[in-house]
Amino acid sequence: MDVTLTGNVTVPSGITLTVTPGVNINFNGYGILLDGGTVNFEGGDPNCVYLKRSGTLNGYFGAIQPAINYAGSGQTVELQARTYNESPSFSSKSNVTLLGQGEGSTTLNGGISVINSSYITVSNLTMSGALSLNNNDHTWFSNATVTGSTLANDYGGTVNELYRVTASNIGASFGLNAYGGTGDLIESSISNGDCAVYLSNDASYNIGTNNTFCSNGADIDAENGAYAYAISNTYSRSPYPVYGNVF
Amino acid sequence: MTLNLDVYYKYPAAQLSIIVRNDLHGKDGGNVGVGIYPAAATSHPSPYTVPNVYETQRLNLAAYDNQTVNGKVWFFNDTEYPDPNRQSKWQRVKLDLHTFLSENALFTTNSLTTDDNGASFTAYLETTSFTTSGTLSENETW
Structure with missing residues (x-):
């Protein structure tokens, strides 16, 4: 039996929503929100995307995007250890985190875009597409x-912070590509x-410490008014394949 | 020589306190059918306290399908629910002890005994009227 949501469903304090085995929830772009109430999935959790605040569960969503759209400042969209095809x-979000269960555990068959947002964190997952940043402030991309x-x-x-991230086999492309x-x-x-790091159009990045570049045509290239400040990295070869304004 | 003394006695049948009700996911409501055999079941609001019922009598009970209660449609013995543990059914409930009676909407109980005193004969109905938008106002089972 399918239950199709036609809007967000809120479970208030003192109320329990029980979902029996065999019931398939079609979230239809909406969520089940907890306002003090309880949801009991008797047949097990149906691979929901969780919305949390400070570790407390605030709601269930059927996909990542509706959860991000609903998330407010200080909330975390938490993914399970599975593959998501999204x-x-x-877009115009502030102080929201997208958190997986770890590299190799949570996999996203796709990339992530962050646009006109501030203090966005993306962490603990494997992706098949790039993180695309456009006009943001303080984006944290880690693990x-x-x-x-x-x-x-x-x-x-x-202030885009890329910390303990790995990109392998990027091919005829750039790793970090900043315009x-x-x-x-x-x-x-x-x-x-x-090219592992390509900076242009007045981009300014600190490249270091302790990055590892391996088997790249170029490791760092800073052109057209861009600057790279490279500290304590391991490069593809010697002499270091760095070009342009690299200090 | 053997002397047998047989004693035959009669005592009046005990009057019983029995309730017949619907269970709508934990709440009362709607109508149930009750009749003392051989009288056919007639409809009463749930919960219904059966008057003048005694041990050895039997009850004709009726659960009604497609009842609308507070905007939700409740059914008995339909197949909408996929979970076999949540099909509509009759149960006898006494002191939180649930005894399965029947999956039939219409059925006749066994002869009542004094152990049935204080029991409720409960029709567990199900619904597929769900809150799919907005705030839940009561417990709900999907």
Whole structure:
């Protein structure tokens, strides 16, 4: 039996919603929100996306994007250890976290976009697409693996922090690709690409410490008014394949 | 020589306190059918205290399908529910002890005994009228 939501369903204090085995919830882009009430999935959790605040469960969603759209400041969209076939985006959001269960456990078959947002955190997952940043402030991307794709594209954001992220086999592309913007790349690994870090259009990034670049055509290239401040990294080869305004 | 003394005695049948009711996911409501055999069941609001019922009598009970209570449609013995543990059914409930009676909407109890005193004969109805938008106002089972 299917139950199709036609809007968000709120379970208030003192009320219990019981979902019996065999009932399939079609979330239809909506969520089941907890306002002090309880949801009891007797047949087990149906692979929901969780919305939490400070570890407290606030709601269940059937997909990532509706959860992000609903999330308010200070809330976390928590994914389970499974594969999601989505490319979610944050648009004009503030102080929201997207949290997986760890690299190799939570997998996103797609990329993530962050647009006109501030203090967005993406962490603990594997992705097949890039993190695309456009006009953001304070984006934190950590403990993540990107496979077969550009790691991140930055179009004019400020203070983008990439920490302990890995991109392998990026191919004929760039790892971190910044057209303007500022940020840091720390303790990360980028390998098997044309260029690991490409900065242009006045971008300014600290590249270090302790990044590992391996088997790239170029490890860092800063052009067109961009600057890279490289500290204590391991490079693809010697002499270091760095070009442009790299200090 | 053997002397047998047989004593035959009669005592009046005990009057019983019995309630017949619907259980709508934990709440009362709607109508139930009750009749003392051989009288056919007639409809009464739930819960219904059966008057003048005594041990050895039997009850004709009727659960009614497709009842609308507070905007929700409740059914008995339909197949909408996928969970076999949640099909509509009759149960005897006494002191939180549930005894399965029947999955039939219409049925006749066994002869009542004094152990049935204080019991409720309960029709557990189900519904597929769910709150799919907005705030739940009561417990709900999907």
